[in-house]
Amino acid sequence: MPVPQFLKQPLPMYVIAEQYWDLKAFPTQYVFSLLALISDDRLERDKCRELSSAEGQEEWLSYCRRPKRTILEVLHDFHISASNLTIEVLFELFSTIKPRSFSIASSCLPGQGCKIELLVAIVKYQTKIKKPRLGLGSNWLKGLNVGDKVFGWIKKGVFKFPAANIPLILIGPGTGLAPFRNLIQERVALNIADKNILHLFFGCRYKDGDFHCRDELQMWQKNDKISLYCAFSRDQENKIYVQHKIVENKDKLHNLLINQGAYVFISGNSKNMPKNVKDAFVEHVLKGVENADSFMENMVNIGRFQTETW
Numbered sequence: 001m002p003v004p005q006f007l008k009q010p011l012p013m014y015v016i017a018e019q020y021w022d023l024k025a026f027p028t029q030y031v032f033s034l035l036a037l038i039s040d041d042r043l044e045r046d047k048c049r050e051l052s053s054a055e056g057q058e059e060w061l062s063y064c065r066r067p068k069r070t071i072l073e074v075l076h077d078f079h080i081s082a083s084n085l086t087i088e089v090l091f092e093l094f095s096t097i098k099p100r101s102f103s104i105a106s107s108c109l110p111g112q113g114c115k116i117e118l119l120v121a122i123v124k125y126q127t128k129i130k131k132p133r134l135g136l137g138s139n140w141l142k143g144l145n146v147g148d149k150v151f152g153w154i155k156k157g158v159f160k161f162p163a164a165n166i167p168l169i170l171i172g173p174g175t176g177l178a179p180f181r182n183l184i185q186e187r188v189a190l191n192i193a194d195k196n197i198l199h200l201f202f203g204c205r206y207k208d209g210d211f212h213c214r215d216e217l218q219m220w221q222k223n224d225k226i227s228l229y230c231a232f233s234r235d236q237e238n239k240i241y242v243q244h245k246i247v248e249n250k251d252k253l254h255n256l257l258i259n260q261g262a263y264v265f266i267s268g269n270s271k272n273m274p275k276n277v278k279d280a281f282v283e284h285v286l287k288g289v290e291n292a293d294s295f296m297e298n299m300v301n302i303g304r305f306q307t308e309t310w
Contacts, residue, residue: 007020013087019097020096020097021090021094021095021096021097022094022095022096022097022098022136023070023071023072023094024070024071024072024134024136025070025071025094025095026064026065026068026069026070026071027064027069027070027071027074029051029052029053029056029057029060030052031052031071031074031093032048032049032051032052032060033048033049033052034089034092034093035048035078035081035082035093036048036049036052036081038081038084038085038086038089039078039080039081039084040080040081040084041080041081044078044080044081045081047078048078048081051063051064066127066128067127067128067129068127068129068133069129071093071094073129097136100137101155101310102118102119102120102178103118103119103157103175103178103179103182103267103308104116104117104118104154104157104178104179104182105117105118105119105177105178105179105181105182106181106182106185107182107183107185107186107189108186109185109186109189109190110185110189118141118178119175119177119178119181119212119213120138120141120175121138121174121175122135122138122139122142123135123138123139124139157179157308158306158308159179159265159267159306159308160303160306161183161263161265162263164187164192164197165197166197166260166261166262166263167196167197167198167199167256167260167261167262167263168183168197168198168199168262168263168264168265169199169201169253169256169257169262169263169264169265170183170198170199170200170201170265170267171201171242171246171264171265171266171267171268171277172200172201172202172265172266172267172268173201173202173203173204173231173241173242173268173269173273174203174204174210174212174268174269175212175268176266176267176268176269176273176309177202177212177213177267178267179265179267179308180200180265180267181213181216183198184198184200184220184225184226187225188220188225193220193225193226194224194225195221195224195225195226195227196227198225198226198227199226199227199229199253199256199262200217200226200227200228200229201229201230201231201242201245201246202217202228202229202230202231202242203230203231203232203233203241203242203245204231204232204233205232205233205234205235206232206234206235207230207232207235211230211232229242229245229248229249230245231244231245241273241276242273242277243273243276243277243279243280244280246277246280246281246284246285247280247284247285250284250285250287253281253285254285254286254287254288257281257285257286257299258289261304262304263303263304263305263306264281264299264304264305264306265306265307265308266278266305266306266307266308266309267307267308267309268309269309269310270309270310273309274307274309278296278305281296281305282296
């Protein structure tokens, strides 16, 4: 592996640990194979060999992946082996901090190109490990003070939006709202936002807890700039998600797709939501359409059904 340019000069180990190594990364089986090679302790060495083997994959999953145990916590548990770490092994052991990508959640027009807004969820959750698991990038951003500098770069987005007169069905639960807020802000600034064109499906857990940009969205709805459909999954006994709102409005969406040539855009968590939304369109919105699966496949191929998920 070529040496990064900034590592070709002398640097304190503290700077490398703070700015280069991802100390919150979840260790791979390769990590345990390295620890086994340098370990002088028989019990730890045998355990590391087991966790790095094909036969020990299930135990590795239970020890590392499922509870989201970090590499520093592993080194603490295998502290005798870790005492033999060298600089060379450390660079093999620790992965580098990966860039974090966020959709820009604001248009350049209202701020005259001088401001960029991001919509970031603070990652903090509990596993069977007592100490909460914290997302590296989101919690670092949370800890910044006004005036601190953040270095980044802008890359081209995935979505390709059609002409402004073509209806858009925008599905953005949670922070998936970001690119659609960007689009709507721009069209509002250009005075071309229309509730018959912009159909936004937003979802979150609680209406009074994590309803992102609530005042802004409701103002746009009140001023007939958008049609807004909200799903609050935990505000009632039965969980309601964006796909349920799609089914609830299937006739309107059917007309938009079949008669008005609407485009569909999905943004958000990649786990279950995109598939559930797509299934809702095929099974309910396109119900009655001959070869609904083929119709959907064609929409994807020609860019009328686009996704940006993570």
